[in-house]
Amino acid sequence: MxxxxxxxxxxxxxxxxxxxxxxxxxxxxxxxxxxxxxxxxxxxxxxxxxxxxxxxxxxxxxxxxxxxxxxxxxxxxxxxxAEPPRDTDIVPENIPLNILYEDNELLLVNKAAGMVVHPAYNNWTGTLVNALTYHLQNLPTTRNGEGRPGLIHRIDKDTSGLLVIAKTEYSMAYLAKQFYDHSIERTYYALVWGVPKQDAGTIVGHVGRSPKDRKVMTVYPEGDYGKHAVTHYKVLRKFKYVSLVQCNLETGRTHQIRAHMKYIGHPLFSDATYGGDKILQGVPNGTYKSFVENAFKIMPRQALHAKSLGFIHPETKEFLQFNSNLPEDFRSVLEKWELYEE
Structure with missing residues (x-):
């Protein structure tokens, strides 16, 4: 039901x-x-x-x-x-996975941008879960045997980076508890428009669906709607019109980083959902316009990468930290901004 x-x-x-x-x-x-x-x-x-x-x-x-x-x-x-249908049959598919780590309890996958995590309407095949059910058997599930096989969390289709997958029921429960307690260390790299006034800060604001468009999340600072959300950020590099920002999630709400960064006036670069696919800094004409449009073509998705995950291993009880490199499209756009001169 x-x-x-x-x-x-x-x-x-x-x-x-x-x-x-x-x-x-x-x-x-x-x-x-x-x-x-x-x-x-x-x-x-x-x-x-x-x-x-x-x-x-x-x-x-x-x-x-x-x-x-x-x-x-x-x-x-x-x-x-917002949840996928719970009675969906998952079809195993032989899709290559970028597995960074695997043992008897869990595995770490570095998901490419463009890959949907879970089968859903218009995306029944080619997803991460389809690949996982091929490469692994008897994955644990949520909600009494229904839900997303092995998944404790998700990242957006067009966000790249790390996901931890549980291989046993025990690991599923143990890792899920860490997410619930906000003890998982999650670091994202985001390229945002503009330069934040402060080099580091914390964004606090409830995040909930927009009344105008349910696919868009809105920040409700008074907390009258949505769910409590906290994002810590630090500026890593400043370019002429954009900045590379590290974001650490204290909570894990839908589109949290994308909504929070827009809320403080710095939408993610090339993020069509939140207005970042337009020139928001600098005069939008001439060679600069061509430069930005070319960068959009190189990275036609939000500039967001789940770079690292840290958690306590369910079996060994050791704290493990995993890191991933930025994908090629993200690196290429950073190099372009580094070399850009007006």
Missing amino acids: IDYEEQETAEDSDELYEHHRIVVDKGQALLRVDKFLMDRLPNVTRNKLQSAIRSESVQVNEKPVKVSYKVKPLDVITITL
């Missing part, structure tokens, strides 16, 4: 997943949408359906509706959630 009241996504996920698509029959009489769905979806309470409708997880003809909306013949009703 889908729990429409528990829609917290895993770490750094930017996907929304279609769970149901219902086309109303031609002869359907006018009926409130919640009552209509109760008839169609077994084991879902009316309260949960109403909660999903109010949160805009239920849409009719690609638009949110009120609970009082009455369905009409040929209406197309979709239910879309």
